[in-house]
Amino acid sequence: MNVINNKWIGQSTIRPDGADKVTGRASYSADTTMPGMIWGKVLRSPHAHARIVSIDTSRAEALPGVKAVVTHKDIVDFPLDKSVMLGIQDMRWMCRNVMAREKALFHGHPIAAVAAMSERIAAEACRLIEVEYEVLPHVIEIEDAIKPDAPILHDFVSFEGRPSNIAGKLEHKLGEVEAGFAAADVVIERSFTTRPVHQGYIEPHSCLVSVVDGKATIWSSSQGQFMVRAMTSLLTGIPQSDIRAIPAEIGGGFGGKTIIYLEPVATILAKKTGRPVKMVMSREEVMRATGPTSGSMSTVKIGAKKDGTIVAAQGTFYLQAGGLPGSPIRGAAGCAFAPYNIPNVLSTGFDVVSNRSKVAAYRAPGAPIGAYAVECVLDEVAEALKMDPLALRLKNAARQGTKAAHGPVYPVIGFVETIEAAMAHPHSQAPLGKHQGRGVASGFWFNAGGESSAQVNVTEDGNVVVTTGHPDIGGSRASIANITAELLGIDYKRVSVLIGDTATIGYSNLTGGSRVLFASAMVVTQSTEKVIKTLCERAAKIWKIDPEAVVWEDGEAKPAGENAGKFPGLSLAQIAAKASETGGPIGAGVQQNTQGAEGGFATHVCDVEVDVDLGIVRVLRYTSFQDVGRAVHPAYVEGQMQGGAAQGIGWALSEEYLYDKNGKVDNASFLDYRMPVCSDLPMLDAVMIEVPNPKHPQGVRGVGEVPLVPPLAAVANAVANALGKRFYSLPMSPPRVLEVLDGA
Amino acid sequence: MTEIRYIAPTTLDEAVGAYAAAAGAARILAGGTDLLVQMRSGAAQPGTIIDIKKIAETTSIQETPEGGFVIGAAVSGAVLAEHPRLGQAWPGVLEAINLIGSTQVQGRASAGGNLCNGSPAGDSVPAMVAAGAVVNLQGPNGRRTMPVEAFPAGPGRTNLAPGEILVSFTLPPRPKGSGDAYLRMIPRTEMDIAVVGVGVSLTLENGTVTAARVGLGAVAPTVLLVEDAAKALIGSKLEDAALEAAAAACSAACKPINDKRGTIAYRIKVAGVLLKRAVAIAAERAGRN
Structure with a gap:
């Protein structure tokens, strides 16, 4: 299917829920x-x-x-x-x-x-x-929760033989970091903190x-x-x-x-x-x-040769779990160094409980935290080596065959392409004014496959209803309609895509892990192919020829081989009209535990301006470059990229939970929990790079999560570039910016 | 279940009578953009709601023969913005009122409600203080006036006497060469509450400041009239030294708290920064009038 002359795949078709949502007609559960x-x-x-x-x-x-x-x-x-x-x-x-x-x-x-x-x-x-x-006694912050005399939340949790608030540890190891650092010409080690942020669904x-x-x-x-x-x-x-x-x-869900x-x-x-x-x-x-994502405390150390070759990297990531264990340490420790080909890596995550609400998933859970620390240190390595930060990333970029510390040897991936696109883009060369700065950062997310079910039915009047089992939070209905229309060679408007309930469609795993289009496109493709096979068989029956001598082309069954041209083609509607006489209703379903989801990579470029008297950081320009595999519905893919950038900018600049001395959230409203509003952001540009996933019928890679991985560091690096001063904690809110500036 | 009584009198006397009779169990409703939120959160549970939007005096804008304005307490920000001359004479007052809430809220929110809410961070208040506005009050004992800066008593409290209703604001006539401005610091670009707000009103003659008033919000339990900042500006040609002195006076006047919206150190510094920026805008506007 991966050809550029597709009729529907690659079109930003009208979304089925758009009019409902803007007119208030859409029915939410509270309705x-x-x-x-x-x-x-x-x-x-x-x-x-x-x-x-x-x-x-x-x-x-x-x-x-x-x-x-x-x-x-x-x-x-x-x-x-x-x-x-x-x-x-x-x-x-x-x-x-x-x-x-x-x-x-x-x-x-x-x-x-x-x-x-x-x-x-x-x-x-x-x-x-x-x-x-x-x-x-209660404890809120990580640094307090891991102190030896901290109030312990759970008697059943112990770490290294003692009662502890550290509820878990995860380690990824590749090579020998100590030997790697010994061989480095430049070693930079920095510590960072980030605050918990909420998904902010409306x-x-x-x-x-x-x-x-x-x-x-x-x-x-x-x-x-x-x-x-x-x-x-x-x-x-x-x-x-x-x-x-x-x-x-x-x-809105965003994992929450x-x-x-x-x-x-x-x-x-x-x-x-x-x-x-x-x-x-x-x-x-x-x-x-309800769950925000974790706040964090991290230390990252990176060693490189004079020519920019990274020889060793070490990261320690403490993540808040909330009151019960289970923070996304796998995302932080696993994704942190994943964009790079580094021979010696030690990446460790610690799950820390404290008296906060239990964390829930938030787009690429944990990965933005790891990337923030790694991408900020990389920026300092580039500075120390007098290298362009994108060139440093390109030199060390993971490619096909690179062994990642979290396990896999990468198949075909499109990371290099995102860096090259960023380097070639006019944004990277645009002039900057006073108190303005530019930052770059990259990021990785695993993406997922897993269980999905689909049913594709031909209606009696010759149209198509597709039922899947995934709530649509990012464009899956429109994308599935594009794919079904493409395969059947019919108009997009003749395909209705519905989300079944648990009694009407087979088991389908969560809408999460950037998996839905990857997985449901697979089962929908297979179901549609079965339907096409049936349609050809029915046409063969009508023509009284061998089914093998029928092909499906341009939305019609056509006689092929020695019968080619013998009969006029039969459309979907014509075959559907005779369905009862030729064997009954036409439809097919496929249920599968899908495999072959491959990782997603992105590189972001951000320009900021700092009001140095008020400490306000404004994002002036933002461009995301992402390997999207295949943009089945480009407007939705751009929306995912823009949404991730917007959320990451909020995480970097303004969002945080504030607690009073009694351990109560002091800003439990959208007024004082400051997510960016529209006027806070410029138009966020999205550059889609298509390196198709060879393991997927349409080349799909998950696109929903990696957009939130690079922004924290992209903004932080831009602020550092504007001010010549680095911030090691988020958010870079106005009082903190002035504190750092006035500390000069 | 408590019943809430709603009345919408058409005269002030009727409103004052009902308000006094309720003996503290009533709340005045203008736009309702604070009251309804407080009721929903349980912070306010009035037995009677007295809607003053049916009263001519609280809902009209009058121009005085001398060139001043009398603005009804319940006139919404959107209506004020449409007035043909108010925004020319008092652009700072208008921009402050128009900063309250979103476009939808502007259709309801009033300067009267903003003042009566008693928030030290109310946007219209520092601009009104800088403008030298006087509030007209009516209560069981008749009518009285007071300068806007005397109206707030502390966070959420006012100096209204029991049974007294805020009727209108009187803005004085504008001498030639006058301009005003309001600036606030908010972390976002909109939909936020002032961390610091500064209102400045200036009159200049041949480049020299002949009159100045400075109102400062969100840095103390009430909005402040900063007379020392005005003194530093009057007689100056807005030289750097005068601006620095006025900024320092603003910073010195701050008695802020550390809270979720800003730190003490941040508010003190920003008060001075915004003073300078607001003076620049007010002076530029004065040059055009």
Whole structure:
């Protein structure tokens, strides 16, 4: 399929959800209502760290209008001594995150939930629940959490034989770093910190659950209806076959909706009351109790020869997990040095618990943290060697055959192409003014394949309906329609792509890991090929010739071989009209654990200007260069690249959680948690480079996550270039910028 | 469940009567861009809401025979922006009011509400202070006036007497050679709250400052009138030394706190920086008038 004369692949076709979303017609989970519906509310911990001595719900239950109360006793317990994994989530931690068991681990941790006739009654009932806490000393920051005398969150966690807040360690090793550094002419070692940042989806978590005759139906907004089903099943004890999870349109996820918070609670409330129960988080609840990504503390050391050859690299990355283990150390330690061909690498990640909300995935989880430290040190290496920073990266760039420290030997990859494109682009040569600077940075993300299911059906009137199992958070419906139209040789508008619920389509893994188009295009392609084969067979039947002598071309079955030209071609509509007479309905489905997803690489160039009196950094120009494999729907791919850059700029300059002395988030709103607004950013340019993935029918590589990997360092390097001073912690907010400037 | 009573009187007397009768259980509703948010968050639970948008005096803009303006407390920012002469005479006041909230919020938000909210970071307040605006109040004991800078009592508190309603602002006539400006520091470019706000009003004759007022916001429990900064500017030709002295006076006047929006050191420094920048804009505008 990878030819440039494709008719639909490579077209920015009109997105199926566009008009719905801009007119407000799109139906999100909070828009769902049912007759007899009641409301659920969560009582949350007012303490950052406390033992739960007792919970008395009797006064709440006595309040008129209250229908049910749940506590941790109603949630299936997963004992601490046995790990039960669902994807990357350990159910021991999930059950404790959904409802605190032994301890409240962060301010905002759910303690109990109430279902009542109205939201107000439910909220009032929450206030009537009497919880006795034994308040414990809390710890928020990594540097405090790893001190020997730090308050320990979990008795069951130990590190190097002692009780600890370090809940895990991961190491990637290649060669011998010490020998490598000994051979280097220049060695630079620096330490960095970043703050936790939230995914910032506009739509708060919400769900509506109805349980009738023991069978649950869940309408919710998530990045995986099958994940919702599986986790709800595990946490409630209801078998998966009795849970139907219906995905709503989603108002942003960015990884944050790959876990659940409300669904099992609402399911139990609905089961107890016999009424549909709706739960909707406020923005404040989202900011206090749902996963941001980790804050971090890292040290990176890189050694290079005079000619720029990197001979050794070492990184140590401490990542915040929140109150329960499970930070993305694999992304930080694994991706940090992955863009480069370095013979000696030691990359270590530490998972650190503290009294914050449990982290959740955020686009390329952990990778931006690793890349920030590595790409900033690389900039200093380039400076020390008087080399152009892009030339240094090009010299050491990973290529086909490079062995990466996290394991693989790379197949065909397009990293070099991104650097060369950046070097050749006018942006890299554009003049800079006073207090302006330019920075570059690169990045890598693994990308994923995994389980997907698809069904392609021909309608009786000769059009096509494709059903897949992935919530569409980045253009999968339009892209799948492009591919199906291309394969069938029909107009894009004749293909409808729908997202099935857990009862109507086979198991499909999460929308995450930049996997959806890679995986669903594979199963849709195979399904469509089966449909085409059937269409040819039906035409052969009509013509009474051998099916092998029929080909599918330009949206028609045509006789081929010795029969070529004997009959006029039969269109999809003509064959569909005779489907019943020729053997029945036409359609095909394929379910597969897809393999062959290959990594994604990007290089970003950023210009900033600093108001040196106010400490404000403004991004003037930003260009992303990314190997996108094959841009099936270019406008969506550009959107992914722009979105990642925008989020990374926010991470670099303005976003951070602020805690008060009691361990409570002090800025739990979009007013004071400062994500960039439109006017903060220039138009973000996206340059797509297509180095097709040879293991995919359309050459697809995941494109959704790597755009967030380079920006932190690209912005930081630009600020350093503008000011001649380096910042080693994010965000580079105005007060911090002035502090550093005035410290001169 | 508590019931909320909503009334929308058409005269001030009626409004004052209802407000006084509610004995503290009522809240005045102008645009509602603060009140409704407070009610939703549970911070305000009024028994009665008195909407003053049906009262002519609180919703109109009058020009005085001397060339001043009387602006109703409930006039929205968007309506003020459409006035043919207000923005020429008081561009700084107008730009400050128009910075409150988004375009949608501008259709409702008023200078009166901004002042009554009592926030030290209210954008319109330093500009009003610099303009020498006077507020007209009406209560059970009749009518009185006070300078804008005397109105706030602390974060979230005002010097309104019980039962008293803010009716309007009076902006004085503008001598020739006058200009004003308002600048604020926010980390973002919009949709944010001032970390520091500076309002400056100047009158110049042949390049010499003959009158100046400086209002400073978000750096103390209330918006401040910085008389020392004005003194440093009056009589000067805005030489560097005068600007530095005025900036230093602004920094010296700051009594800020460390909070999630800014540090003490940052606010003190930025107050001086913004003073200089606001003076430059006000002087440029004065040169055109």
